Amino acid sequence: MSPRESAARTGALVRHNLLLMLREPGPLLSRMILPLVFIVLLRPLYVAAQGRTAGTEQAVVGTVVTFSLLALSISGSAILTERLGRTWDRLRGAPLHPAEMLIGKAVPVxxxxxxxxxxxxxxxxxxxxxxxxxxxxxxxxLLSWSCALLGLGALLGVLARSMGELSAAYDIGGMLLSSLGGALVPLAVLPPWVADAAPISPGYWAVRGLHAALAGDTRTLAGACGVLLCVALVCDILTSVRLRGRSGRLVSL
Incomplete structure (x- = not known):
C-alpha cells in the first residue's frame, strides 16, 4: 500500500462525503444563516449593557461558540448515519484503512x-x-476550536443509538456548555459557582481564546488552544476505542 494510493483513496472518500453533505444542505444552511440572524437581534442588548466595542465583541464570541456547539449535529450525524445505514462494515470490506475512512469523513465536516x-x-x-x-x-x-468540535461530534456519533438521542445530546449539551462557558452571558455577572465550574466546559476555553485573540494576548490564547487540542485528542482516542470495540466491529448498535 503506497502513500500515493492511500492519498487517492482518502481523497475519493472526502469527495464522496462532501457530495453527501451537499445533497442534503438544509442542516448546513440553517447552521450558517441562524447565527447571523441571532447576532443582529442580540447585539443591541450587549451594546446597551457593555458599550459598542465590548458589546459587539461579546455578541460575536457568544454567537460563534453557541452556534458552533449546535453544529455538533453535522459531525455526529455524519457518523451516526453510517452506523444506522450499516455502511461502515461495507467500507471495511473494501481495501481501506480505518484512518482513511475517518479522515474522509472528518475533512468535509x-x-x-x-x-x-x-x-x-x-x-x-x-x-x-x-x-x-x-x-x-x-x-x-478557530482551528483549535474546530478540532475540539470535530472530536466531540464524532464521540457523540459513536455513542448515540438514534438520531433522536443525538439531537437531544447536541441541543441540550450545546446550550449547557455554551452557557456554562460564558458565551451567552459573561461569567462576571453569573453566580460564583458558575465561574468555578466553567473551566470544565470546552466552550469556556473557546470564549477565553477568542477574547484573547481579539486582544492580542498570546499567552492566554496559547493556553486556551492547548486545552482545546487536548479535548480533541481525548475525544478522538475515545472515539477510536469505541469504533474498535464490540467484537472488533465498527457498527454494532
Missing part, C-alpha cells in the same frame, strides 16, 4: 464547521464593525 465560524466573524467585521487586529491569532483559535 471540519471544513463546514470552520466555514460557519469564519462566516460569522466575516459578517461581524463587514456589517457590525468588529475590529480584528490579529487575524492569525483568531484563526489559530
Amino acid at each position: 471540519f471544513a463546514a464547521m470552520l466555514a460557519q465560524q469564519l462566516l460569522i466573524v466575516g459578517f461581524a467585521v463587514c456589517v457590525l464593525g468588529l475590529n480584528v487586529p490579529h487575524p492569525l491569532l483568531l484563526l489559530a483559535v
